Amino acid sequence: MTTVESTTLTGEMLLGAARVTGRAGTLTARDPRTGADLAPTYGLGDRADVERAAALAAEAFGAFRETAPAERAAFLDTIAANIDGITEALVERVGAETGLPEPRIRGEIARTTGQLRLFATVVRDGRWAGVRFDTPLPDRSPLPRPDVRQRMVPVGPVAVFGASNFPLAFSVAGGDTASALAAGCPVVVKAHGAHPGTSELVGVAIARAVAAHDLPEGVFSMVYGAGREVGTALVADPRIAAVGFTGSRGGGTALMATAAARPAPIPVYAEMSSINPVLLLPGALRGGAERLGEAFAGSLTTGVGQLCTNPGLVIGVDGPDLDRFVDAAADAVTASAAAPMLTTGICDAYVTGSAALRAHPEVTEVAGGRADDAIASPGVAHLFSTSGAAFAADERLADEVFGASSLVVRLFGTGELAGLIAGLEGQLTATLHLDPSDDGDLALARELLPLLENRVGRIVVNGWPTGVEVSTAMVHGGPFPATSDGRTTSVGTRAIERFLRPVAYQDVPDALLPAVLADANPLDVPRTVDGE
Amino acid sequence: MTTVESTTLTGEMLLGAARVTGRAGTLTARDPRTGADLAPTYGLGDRADVERAAALAAEAFGAFRETAPAERAAFLDTIAANIDGITEALVERVGAETGLPEPRIRGEIARTTGQLRLFATVVRDGRWAGVRFDTPLPDRSPLPRPDVRQRMVPVGPVAVFGASNFPLAFSVAGGDTASALAAGCPVVVKAHGAHPGTSELVGVAIARAVAAHDLPEGVFSMVYGAGREVGTALVADPRIAAVGFTGSRGGGTALMATAAARPAPIPVYAEMSSINPVLLLPGALRGGAERLGEAFAGSLTTGVGQLCTNPGLVIGVDGPDLDRFVDAAADAVTASAAAPMLTTGICDAYVTGSAALRAHPEVTEVAGGRADDAIASPGVAHLFSTSGAAFAADERLADEVFGASSLVVRLFGTGELAGLIAGLEGQLTATLHLDPSDDGDLALARELLPLLENRVGRIVVNGWPTGVEVSTAMVHGGPFPATSDGRTTSVGTRAIERFLRPVAYQDVPDALLPAVLADANPLDVPRTVDGE
Incomplete structure (x- = not known):
């Protein structure tokens, strides 16, 4: 010693x-x-x-x-x-x-x-x-009300x-x-x-x-x-x-x-555990599919994807706009360089998790990043794609793959969104991309926000879930299994x-009260009295 | 239907x-x-x-x-x-x-x-x-700070x-x-x-x-x-x-x-589950043993003892003052009438629990209330007594007996109090009777209060734990097993x-925010901004 x-x-x-x-x-x-x-x-x-x-x-x-x-x-x-x-x-x-x-x-x-x-x-x-x-x-009838003081x-x-x-x-x-x-x-x-x-x-x-x-x-x-x-x-x-x-x-x-x-x-x-769904509403995709695809890949590969808030699930309606998003994201992912993952164990689990997605009969690999044999525990980004029906049919597709892997779910229509959200486990975050000048996006967002609230600790609009501000209003939490509490x-x-x-301290003499509860308030700690 | x-x-x-x-x-x-x-x-x-x-x-x-x-x-x-x-x-x-x-x-x-x-x-x-x-x-470097709003x-x-x-x-x-x-x-x-x-x-x-x-x-x-x-x-x-x-x-x-x-x-x-210990400090006993004994019996028999905050444990230093307390309490208990307990099951459990105390080799029955054969599920008050050493040696003596039963623990000296408190499970309440003009009681209370705080949800001075005010500062809780949480x-x-x-809602447009979070604050709900 x-x-x-x-x-x-x-x-x-x-x-x-x-x-x-x-x-x-x-x-x-x-x-x-x-x-x-x-x-x-x-x-x-x-x-x-x-x-x-x-x-x-x-x-x-x-x-x-x-x-x-x-x-x-x-x-x-x-x-x-x-x-x-x-x-x-x-x-x-x-x-x-x-x-x-x-x-x-x-x-x-x-x-x-x-x-x-x-x-x-x-x-x-x-x-x-x-x-x-x-x-x-003291004069309340039938019984006096005591002096009660509470602190944490x-x-x-x-x-x-x-x-x-x-x-x-x-x-x-x-x-x-x-x-x-x-x-x-x-x-x-x-x-x-x-x-x-x-x-x-x-x-x-x-x-x-x-x-x-x-x-x-x-x-x-x-x-x-x-x-x-x-x-x-x-x-x-x-x-x-x-x-x-x-x-x-x-x-x-x-x-x-x-x-x-x-x-x-x-x-x-x-x-x-959280896969942090990103919902791409039709108006947002229409107006900026390429920009969103590129920005998404940036969020996906931040920290070699080893972030609790990594966007592991992207949801949009199938069609040319979503194709443009996926193409842009795929280009960025393909161009992304491998980088060391934190540990051999994390790297192995990532390789296993992404291999399972690749092997899934309903999943297509859209893009993979550049390998680098010089790195001992390389993390290579992967982008996969599946259908809404396939995603709904196999809950393993919603398992977290810790690392820069994400799954794009292509829906037939926006009508599938509510059911998909209802089927998700608790998440740290959900992200909505929408065009704030598009009435359709706004109406859809109004419908979806209460559903998302029930599933997550934080809702992000037109941003990305990675990057958690340390502040007074931040919530990094959410229903199980995002957190235990x-x-x-x-x-x-x-x-x-x-x-x-x-x-609670009931009728405790001033001389015995902890300082924060004493009449004189020597520590000048804020207090509410009778709820005011 | x-x-x-x-x-x-x-x-x-x-x-x-x-x-x-x-x-x-x-x-x-x-x-x-x-x-x-x-x-x-x-x-x-x-x-x-x-x-x-x-x-x-x-x-x-x-x-x-x-x-x-x-x-x-x-x-x-x-x-x-x-x-x-x-x-x-x-x-x-x-x-x-x-x-x-x-x-x-x-x-x-x-x-x-x-x-x-x-x-x-x-x-x-x-x-x-x-x-x-x-x-x-928006202009913060290296990254802008988002608009984050939190609600419950x-x-x-x-x-x-x-x-x-x-x-x-x-x-x-x-x-x-x-x-x-x-x-x-x-x-x-x-x-x-x-x-x-x-x-x-x-x-x-x-x-x-x-x-x-x-x-x-x-x-x-x-x-x-x-x-x-x-x-x-x-x-x-x-x-x-x-x-x-x-x-x-x-x-x-x-x-x-x-x-x-x-x-x-x-x-x-x-x-x-809670036995709500009542600590009788020497000064308080000296000044008012009889009054305290009688008041204690009143709290004990309130609601036929079927209250979560029923005082099931009384602790004091052995001697003539505690004798006077016990005598007064015993008189009141002896004079107390049986009353119906809530259910046959509760009555049976009460009879079993008080019989186990009575049968304990280190426990003396001090007093019992009046029986009443006309009542189907009668609750008869019981007062028992034991020593600090016996109480410390058998944790079953600290089990809750739901009903008007209480155990007086007679200590050799106040030096035993801290150890006794440390050995208690979590409780809803603890009560201290003290003479606020007695320096010895005050010094002892100062020593014991932090220990009690770690065991209970509410501390009562010179009162009784029964009667829980519904108010802003009340705590009806406490560590396990008083509560699960x-x-x-x-x-x-x-x-x-x-x-x-x-x-948390990050960068959510005003038009999509829940009313309590909207800029205009239409519901006039109080809010803190940046912690103020």
């Missing part, structure tokens, strides 16, 4: 302030561009490590939850500053571990630190505390699972961690095995902020683990109160089952609500 | 506007005061009836969710008025089916209609819609399970139904078998309001069913989007398991949030 000081990669886990080498096997990162192994070797944790991290988190919770909003906000700002301070090290290591291009990495660093600073603002603002007062009515409190230690496809913005210090810490919950991260070095760099940045703010060490821990054993142990640990996860449907539903089977079940916020969002300020619950 | 017109009891279910006699067996209500059967006989529904109700609810959802707030509020007000209109019939039938005294029934009618009218106010107010705007920044939408049809112990306020038109309808969700009620006539009266009052407001008939349905088959089918139905339940831990966890095992899991809001409350205005989820 050594103390947390350096940013040199060591291959150790962070159990509070201690750095510990896991003894349950090893893990080596791999450069998906070259296939080369990346030093150092990471030691994998076991149940005892999970228990230690959970115990430290539970120990830290009492003090951390009582930190004043300004203190917690300053802590989040320090994490952001620490990450800014290791930008160049991150650019290099993220590039080596993920194959993502440098501009994307720099953008994701900015997104990650921006997210931390946004949650600092949210914490300072105080509305997250949801303070409500009911004025007592943090739920307890949160387990966060890093995502493969956003090694920073949805990983160790990503949206789940930022919102959980903002809420006052200690965090135990299970680092994603695809980017252990990136995780270590960021984990140390957080641990240094914990130390700098004299917070209890258990506010943050990070473990490594292969397979599901460590993750399952973490979710099953009685000290863990909620779970944040971004990843596959299989992984997410396994964690949901573990959480539901606990003696005391806990909420799981898993963001899992459609009542919330994992991006944007509302994400903090996932880790809070209300408590 | 007949149409919904009369308030004469028929024994039929309500499947939308149709009245249908269930064919899967029969159910007869029983007067717990006399044991006499009550006409009419109720026909029990089957899976086909559940499917019909769910199909009607799904059909109704599209139109009901789009109703303007004023329209939905007026509908809730009409339900309240219809219930007011059948007050005398309710007083008679609830009395016969539950044995509850008339003042309680009249109070519960007022609470039920007050709750409906409160949710009408909440709906009109519009803040439930959670409208948030992000101002677009209803989740879909809700299954509500009527509770035995609040035949009105937590049953057919109770808090779950009121908040689900307020959110824009159709409701399918599974009526509680203990009060089918009460359920029919109230169900018809709702169905008449549905018809009066020209709403789709599927906005409300009500089925009867014995055992778990009908309830399980309802929760498993793919058209049901959320569940509200108040009842036993066994029943609630069974519904949780059914919901989690669905292909698309749904949220369950089950309010289940501690992030929320089933009483008070925040209960509407259980049946809502956020949707």
Whole structure:
């Protein structure tokens, strides 16, 4: 064990302030561009490590939850500053571990630190505390009305699972961690095995902020683990109160089952699977099929298609306009260069998924991107096409193929749209392309919007689903299987609500009330009184 | 089949506007005061009836969710008025089916209609819609910021399970139904078998309001069913989007398991099990042991102890002050008269549960109320006592005994309190009795309050947990097993949030936006812009 000081990669886990080498096997990162192994070797944790991290988190919770909003906000700002301070090290290591291009990495660093600073603002603002007062009515008959005050409190230690496809913005210090810490919950991260070095760099940045703010060490821990054993142990640990996860449907539903089977079940916020339907209405196609086809291919190939909001399904009415769209998209896809996918596993699953589409008797491959044998885990874009009847007849055609693969569904007429939407599973997004000056498109959109609302967390008009703004009104969520819990969002300020619950204080003397509820309102937190 | 017109009891279910006699067996209500059967006989529904109700609810959802707030509020007000209109019939039938005294029934009618009218106010107010705007920044670099607007939408049809112990306020038109309808969700009620006539009266009052407001008939349905088959089918139905339940831990966890095992899991809001610890701090005992003992017995025997917030656990430091408390409570309990319990089943479980306490080698029976052989299902109050060590050693001593039974735990010293609290399961409430002028009590309360916060939904000081105010700041919730979902409350205005989820609208033209999000804000709903 050594103390947390350096940013040199060591291959150790962070159990509070201690750095510990896991003894349950090893893990080596791999450069998906070259296939080369990346030093150092990471030691994998076991149940005892999970228990230690959970115990430290539970120990830290009492003090951390009582930190004043300004203190917690300053802590989040320090994490952001620490990450800014290791930008160049991150650019290099993220590039080596993920194959993502440098501009994307720099953008994701900015997104990650921006997210931390946004949650600092949210914490300072105080509305997250949801303070409500009911004025007592001591003379009310037949019974007096008591003095009742409500605030939100943090739920307890949160387990966060890093995502493969956003090694920073949805990983160790990503949206789940930022919102959980903002809420006052200690965090135990299970680092994603695809980017252990990136995780270590960021984990140390957080641990240094914990130390700098004299917070209890258990506010943050990070473990490594292969397979599901460590993750399952973490979710099953009685000290863990909620779970944040971004990843596959299989992984997410396994964690949901573990959480539901606990003696005391806990909420799981898993963001899992979405094919993000894009509906091309007739007027939009008429006016701009080529432009739309080209722009669609741009959205499809962003990040080698490895985005939760990747447009995996395009729906339009068969005919010359849709042909022009498909031709333009096919040209762009054909011209697109292969690029490294994040991991061998993701690449293999992508190859299998797109091969299954290609082999389907009702599916035609419209275009494929350029291969590149020099890349160890190449992602090659693919565009497929099928009919509305075939799509309706085989639910496997609606399975997510994670990567730059999309399926164009050619309908006989717009009359098929409502039924197709009704048959879709829950999605993160739905996109409508329409001509706002075309009465037919507007009428159709009015009919379809309520149906889409029931299926998705975000509706985009005349844009593309990729690119999720981190803001106050954003929803990155949606009904199952897009997420495990459609009542919330994992991006944007509302994400903090996932880790809070209300408590009421009835006739508690002012001297004993938490500061946010005290008469004098020393923290100047907004409050509603009798609903006003 | 007949149409919904009369308030004469028929024994039929309500499947939308149709009245249908269930064919899967029969159910007869029983007067717990006399044991006499009550006409009419109720026909029990089957899976086909559940499917019909769910199909009607799904059909109704599209139109009901789009109703303007004023329209939905007026509908809730009409339900309240219809219930007011059948007050005398309710007083008679609830009395016969539950044995509850008339003042309680009249109070519960007022609470039920007050709750409906409160949710009408909440709906009109519009803040439930959670409208948030992000101002677009078309010139932002490197990428423009889109126009994003967020609102809450209803989740879909809700299954509500009527509770035995609040035949009105937590049953057919109770808090779950009121908040689900307020959110824009159709409701399918599974009526509680203990009060089918009460359920029919109230169900018809709702169905008449549905018809009066020209709403789709599927906005409300009500089925009867014995055992778990009908309830399980309802929760498993793919058209049901959320569940509200108040009842036993066994029943609630069974519904949780059914919901989690669905292909698309749904949220369950089950309010289940709580022993509502009451902590008597030394200063409070010193100053008012007798007064507290007597008041405690009053809270214990309210509603024959059949309240979720019944004080089933009392904790104090052993000694003469606690003796005085126990003596006073014992006198009051001894003098208390038996009263009818709600059902034979509840009475049997109460007898079994209190007998198990009595038989426990470390438990002493301190007092028992007066028996009454004239009552068919008599509830007799019981007060037991044990030591802190015995309580810590056997978790069965913390099991809920539903009824007027309570266990006094005598500690060696206040040092045992923190450990005892840490060992408790989640609770709806915790109560502290303290002397606000006693520094020792205040210091102890400061130490214990954060621990209690982690275990409960509501903290009461110098009062009693029974009597739950329906207001804006109330929390009737708490960690498992008090509820299945501690992030929320089933009483008070925040209960509407259980049946809502956020949707974001990105760059949607004004002409296509839902009214609450349109630039002109025709419904005058409050909105925040960029977090302000």
